[in-house]
Amino acid sequence: MYSLKFVRENTELLKKSSELKGEKVRWDELEELDNKRRRIIYFVEERRHWQKDLSNKISERRDSDDEKSSVQDMLRQAKKYSDEIRKSESELKDIEKRIDEIIMSIPNIPHPSVPEGMGAEDNVVVKNWGEIPEGKDFEILPHWEIGEKTGILDFPRGSKIAGSFFPVFREYGAVLVRALINFMLDLHRKNGFTEVWVPVLVNRESMFTTGQLPKLEKDMYHLDDDDYFLIPTAEVPVTNLHRDEVISEEKLPLYYAAYTPCFRKEAGAYGKDTRGLIRLHQFDKVELVKFVRPETSYEELETLVEEAEKVLQALKLPYRVLKLCTGELSFAASKCYDIEAWAPGIKKWLEVSSCSNFEAFQARRGKIKYRNTREGKTDYVHTLNGSGIALPRTIVAILENYQQQDGSVLIPEVLRDYMGGIEKIV
RNA sequence: GGAGAGAUGGCUGAGUGGAUGAAAGCGACCGCCUCGAAAGCGGCUGUGCCCUCAUGGGUACCGCAGGUUCAAAUCCUGCUCUCUCCGCCA
Numbered sequence A: 001m002y003s004l005k006f007v008r009e010n011t012e013l014l015k016k017s018s019e020l021k022g023e024k025v026r027w028d029e030l031e032e033l034d035n036k037r038r039r040i041i042y043f044v045e046e047r048r049h050w051q052k053d054l055s056n057k058i059s060e061r062r063d064s065d066d067e068k069s070s071v072q073d074m075l076r077q078a079k080k081y082s083d084e085i086r087k088s089e090s091e092l093k094d095i096e097k098r099i100d101e102i103i104m105s106i107p108n109i110p111h112p113s114v115p116e117g118m119g120a121e122d123n124v125v126v127k128n129w130g131e132i133p134e135g136k137d138f139e140i141l142p143h144w145e146i147g148e149k150t151g152i153l154d155f156p157r158g159s160k161i162a163g164s165f166f167p168v169f170r171e172y173g174a175v176l177v178r179a180l181i182n183f184m185l186d187l188h189r190k191n192g193f194t195e196v197w198v199p200v201l202v203n204r205e206s207m208f209t210t211g212q213l214p215k216l217e218k219d220m221y222h223l224d225d226d227d228y229f230l231i232p233t234a235e236v237p238v239t240n241l242h243r244d245e246v247i248s249e250e251k252l253p254l255y256y257a258a259y260t261p262c263f264r265k266e267a268g269a270y271g272k273d274t275r276g277l278i279r280l281h282q283f284d285k286v287e288l289v290k291f292v293r294p295e296t297s298y299e300e301l302e303t304l305v306e307e308a309e310k311v312l313q314a315l316k317l318p319y320r321v322l323k324l325c326t327g328e329l330s331f332a333a334s335k336c337y338d339i340e341a342w343a344p345g346i347k348k349w350l351e352v353s354s355c356s357n358f359e360a361f362q363a364r365r366g367k368i369k370y371r372n373t374r375e376g377k378t379d380y381v382h383t384l385n386g387s388g389i390a391l392p393r394t395i396v397a398i399l400e401n402y403q404q405q406d407g408s409v410l411i412p413e414v415l416r417d418y419m420g421g422i423e424k425i426v
Numbered sequence B: 001g002g003a004g005a006g007a008u009g010g011c012u013g014a015g016u017g018g019a020u021g022a023a024a025g026c027g028a029c030c031g032c033c034u035c036g037a038a039a040g041c042g043g044c045u046g047u048g049c050c051c052u053c054a055u056g057g058g059u060a061c062c063g064c065a066g067g068u069u070c071a072a073a074u075c076c077u078g079c080u081c082u083c084u085c086c087g088c089c090a
Helices: A004-009 A011-020 A027-061 A065-104 A143-150 A155-161 A172-190 A204-210 A235-242 A294-315 A361-366 A391-401 A413-419
Strands: A124-129 A194-196 A228-230 A245-248 A254-263 A282-292 A319-323 A335-343 A348-357 A368-372 A377-380 A382-390
Touching (some): A004 A011, A027 A065, A143 A172, A143 A391, A172 A254, A172 A282, A172 A382, A204 A235, A235 A282, A294 A348, A294 A382, A294 A391, A335 A382, A348 A391, A361 A368, A382 A391
Parallel strands (some): A245 A368
Antiparallel strands (some): A348 A382
């Protein structure tokens, strides 16, 4: 969220970038409201100044007998100012609310290195890793069939307990979930990320800071009784760790890793490409979040992607990295890379990680600052986050890539110690 | 869930109606001292908004939102959070 001043001074840039992201903003109304606002502020402050003067005089003279009548006059006049101020202020409040609404609808500006475009076809593949196992001499089954055969996935019972898109993992399926979480957290911890465990229910302010609110309210589960939201990603609680804080510069950069379940309504998700574990209302994810000095944030984005890639490399899963075009960028992001793992059973690339630099967009919303020791000033940090990585689709990739002709599934070597030493799921 | 106490600047902490953006200390920054550093000494040190080409001026902000008043960090109401005690619970 931008300050009104910044919007005023950079209207053309913001207009252009909003268009690139496909967001409609009521620019004309904003300009009109801005002018109105400034007129009222001038009026109010002038009167407040006069009122202040009078107040001081009143306090000087109130006890003197010979000036009683003039004090009465001053009181009357001060009262008049007070009423005028009150009236104009309520008008001002209304105008500022409307201005805020419009400013909130302005998306973050894409970085110059982001390719222009509106759809997935305009994303750019910047990296391919691993070999796509197409040459196998048997038909690779989709993961839901493997899951059913080995008994590690139970969709009908998940539907019975909760509803569709709530899976149940059984036996080594459940163990695999636990193993992946531990493996990923251990990996990131070794690489300098501080592990944190955070609430999965958060308040409105937290959702606002990261940009889910106000735009995406309908996509999230909400507890009406006490106005809590179920998090759609650990990005929300972890980024909000430092909301309303001033971090001393020597503490930067801060790296965090957190495991949480994630909850998404995914309204209208029924239909194509939603079978199995591809799209769920509840899923597990290990998330990486960075708080950094502004001048380093684009380098930090590159190393964040690399950190997520390490998970896939260790699991020996083929993947590619995409640089998202402007139209595919989320509302709050300046630049974003997606990592997609190859699923040979369903013959699809699956997004398992999304790594974004938000620059100061979230920091401004959440007042996350740092103190620049050289200048003694505070400034907003840059925040970044990336999945490191999302579990269900990774499980899809494992089940399909590690499938054997006899229907069994080999366990990736790095996970075996986490799974009691077994080598395959039969 | 019930009762009580509290929320002040980067931090600790004074301030109970009028000139308080707010004492004091710490920290940070600048300077002196020093070969350099520490200590010591001196200085300086919040943010937003409005007006001004600028120097500068004005205004707001003491958890949040209202109210009383000519005037509120200070009084009143509601809310949020923290702490203590009780209840309940894994």
